[in-house]
Amino acid sequence: MSKKDTCEIYCYDEQKVNRIKDEITNENLGSIAQLFKALADENRAKIAYSLCQDEELCVCDIANIIGASVATTSHHLRTLNKQGIVKYRKEGKLAFYSLDDDHVRQLILVAMEHTKEGKSNV
Structure with missing residues (x-):
């Protein structure tokens, strides 16, 4: 870090800091961190993005898309399911996965837009 991107003196807005700390305490930010942690794996991100493209895919379809074994x-799908990112339904011997809700789809698509803007390349 350079001197330009840090404060040169230590001071803070106590009222603002306390208000935000209270909000952080009242929100379930641990769940948000777990959500992003689940999506931080490249294969799981690929799965989530693939499910944005189609209503639902079976495990075999997803395995072929990401180039991994069933x-x-x-x-990966169990991890995503535990985090509430995907849901599944059984049809005979097949398991079909889809995104849990539209919020997840929006999250993935917004992240894709952000990366296309080139702002996330660190």
């Missing part, structure tokens, strides 16, 4: 893909 077992590895199932492991």
Whole structure:
């Protein structure tokens, strides 16, 4: 870091800081961190993005899309399911996955737009 991107003296707005700290305490930011942690894996991000493109895909479809085994893909899908990112339904011996809700789709698509703008390349 250079001197230009830090404060040169230490001072803070106590009222603003306390208000924000109270808001952080009252919100479930741990869940948000877990959501992003689940999507931080490239294969899980690919799965989520793939499910934005189609209503639902079976595990075998997803495995082929991400270039992984069915077992590895199932492991990633379980992680995404536990975080409420995807849901599944069984049809006979097949398991079909879809995004849990439109908020997840919006999150993925906004992240894609952000990366296309070139602002997330660190």
